[in-house]
Amino acid sequence: MRSMEVQKKILLVLGLLFVVFIVPLVCFSLFYPKFRVQNFEDTVTLNYKNPYQMASGNVCYGTVFHCQEVSVSQEGSVDTDRLGEYKITYQYTYQDKVYTKEQTVMVVDKEPPTLVVNDEKLIYCPNGKMPTYSYTATDNYDGDLTDKVTVQLEKGQVLFSVEDSSGNRTFFRRDAMAIDESKPDISLNGDSVVYIPLNGTYEELGASASDFCDGDLTSQIKITGEVDVTQAGEYQLTYSVVDSSGNENSVARTVYVYRNNDYTAPSGKSIYLTFDDGPGPYTEKLLDILKKYNVKATFFVTNQGLTKNYDSIILRAYQEGHTIGLHSDSHSYSIYTNTKTYFDDLYAIQAKVKRITGSTSTIIRFPGGSSNTISKSYDGGSRIMSQLALAVEAKGFRYFDWNISSGDAGETTDTNQIVKNVVSKLGNGSTYMVLQHDIKSYSVDAVESIIQYGLVNGYVFRPITMDTPTVHHHINN
Numbered sequence: 001m002r003s004m005e006v007q008k009k010i011l012l013v014l015g016l017l018f019v020v021f022i023v024p025l026v027c028f029s030l031f032y033p034k035f036r037v038q039n040f041e042d043t044v045t046l047n048y049k050n051p052y053q054m055a056s057g058n059v060c061y062g063t064v065f066h067c068q069e070v071s072v073s074q075e076g077s078v079d080t081d082r083l084g085e086y087k088i089t090y091q092y093t094y095q096d097k098v099y100t101k102e103q104t105v106m107v108v109d110k111e112p113p114t115l116v117v118n119d120e121k122l123i124y125c126p127n128g129k130m131p132t133y134s135y136t137a138t139d140n141y142d143g144d145l146t147d148k149v150t151v152q153l154e155k156g157q158v159l160f161s162v163e164d165s166s167g168n169r170t171f172f173r174r175d176a177m178a179i180d181e182s183k184p185d186i187s188l189n190g191d192s193v194v195y196i197p198l199n200g201t202y203e204e205l206g207a208s209a210s211d212f213c214d215g216d217l218t219s220q221i222k223i224t225g226e227v228d229v230t231q232a233g234e235y236q237l238t239y240s241v242v243d244s245s246g247n248e249n250s251v252a253r254t255v256y257v258y259r260n261n262d263y264t265a266p267s268g269k270s271i272y273l274t275f276d277d278g279p280g281p282y283t284e285k286l287l288d289i290l291k292k293y294n295v296k297a298t299f300f301v302t303n304q305g306l307t308k309n310y311d312s313i314i315l316r317a318y319q320e321g322h323t324i325g326l327h328s329d330s331h332s333y334s335i336y337t338n339t340k341t342y343f344d345d346l347y348a349i350q351a352k353v354k355r356i357t358g359s360t361s362t363i364i365r366f367p368g369g370s371s372n373t374i375s376k377s378y379d380g381g382s383r384i385m386s387q388l389a390l391a392v393e394a395k396g397f398r399y400f401d402w403n404i405s406s407g408d409a410g411e412t413t414d415t416n417q418i419v420k421n422v423v424s425k426l427g428n429g430s431t432y433m434v435l436q437h438d439i440k441s442y443s444v445d446a447v448e449s450i451i452q453y454g455l456v457n458g459y460v461f462r463p464i465t466m467d468t469p470t471v472h473h474h475i476n477n
């Protein structure tokens with residue numbers, strides 16, 4: 001019985017509490033007017049580039065039963081093209097009083113980068129070294145991320161991975177094969193064609209080799225072949241290297257051991273190097289080259305001393321055994337006006353050479369060669385070249401044209417081309433007369449290669465003498 005009374009008392013207290021506290025609270029919340037903000041979130045998360053919509057028209061003042069909309073204005077803006085946190089302040093006014101409410105907008109990037117691997121088959125070195133694979137990575141926010149890609153080898157697979165600036169990560173995994181298919185690179189130190197005088201010294205400069213998988217393989221290079229400097233001839237040296245996977249590569253060097261030029265040797269294939277229009281600034285260099293190979297040549301000189309005194313060079317050439325031929329004193333084509341103008345000019349250069357060398361030269365080359373037609377512009381139709389060809393011989397001169405033009409008079413300024421122009425025309429004939437100009441550096445630079453080629457291929461270089469076989473062009477005027 002007592003317990004029933006206790007229960008009654010408890011219920012009574014609870015009922016009183018309900019009436020005194022809860023009922024007024026509910027009434028108060030339903031009937032007391034206040035601001036009611038609907039659909040408003042304090043924090044909004046927005047994906048990059050998605051439009052932000054302002055919360056609007058959702059504030060009212062009043063009770064649950066009757067609520068009057070109030071006007072709302074907002075301050076601040078959201079740039080959805082830029083990641084970050086933005087604050088928007090909403091203001092609403094009621095009965096001249098301003099109220100504010102703040103919203104935080106987070107613009108975030110949740111899209112991971114796109115990673116594309118272009119290689120269909122991935123390989124790597126047996127020692128684990130990876131080649132450069134082909135791939136691209138692009139991100140909606142960061143753009144090109146290709147150089148941020150990390151590449152790792154993991155249990156026979158290549159793992160590509162890239163992360164954007166918001167920490168979104170993309171992985172790509174592909175099976176790979178351990179195989180080395182690439183040959184080592186091997187390259188010679190020094191020239192691939194080397195010329196050595198008989199009984200000279202051959203210095204082995206070796207080669208260097210590197211391999212993608214194995215790295216430097218220079219010490220593994222094997223050289224086969226030998227050079228016998230006591231025997232003139234052509235020698236072939238082969239440099240080969242094999243990488244740890246058996247890929248092989250080799251390069252070759254040709255060594256020519258040549259006999260020094262002996263211009264007094266009888267008959268055979270003869271080359272007459274001739275240089276017109278000098279002396280000039282490159283003539284001394286040319287003389288040094290000729291000396292090195294004991295080659296004697298012919299200089300058809302002009303009176304360049306008018307502007308610079310080259311007398312000592314003419315003297316040096318003469319003293320070193322070269323032939324000083326006569327080209328022209330003035331090198332003006334007006335010398336072809338008549339025979340007198342021609343011989344006045346010829347005797348002037350002859351006298352000059354005599355004064356320098358003490359010797360009277362009777363070996364000549366016509367400016368433009370005996371085949372020139374430019375003389376037609378000066379001779380008034382007298383066929384001056386036909387006259388001169390006879391006249392010079394009658395006066396005890398011998399004239400020489402050429403049968404190999406180096407092309408240095410306008411056709412080319414390329415030294416290698418000049419060498420090619422000359423050596424390509426050398427055959428098994430007995431007399432090759434080469435036209436070059438020692439006032440052109442690119443032509444002088446070709447001389448050493450021409451000499452080396454000639455010596456290796458059994459030619460003798462000779463200076464023109466009064467006994468040299470005739471080399472004449474067809475006369476066109």
Ligand code: ZN
Binds near residue numbers: 367
């Ligand atoms: Zn000339």
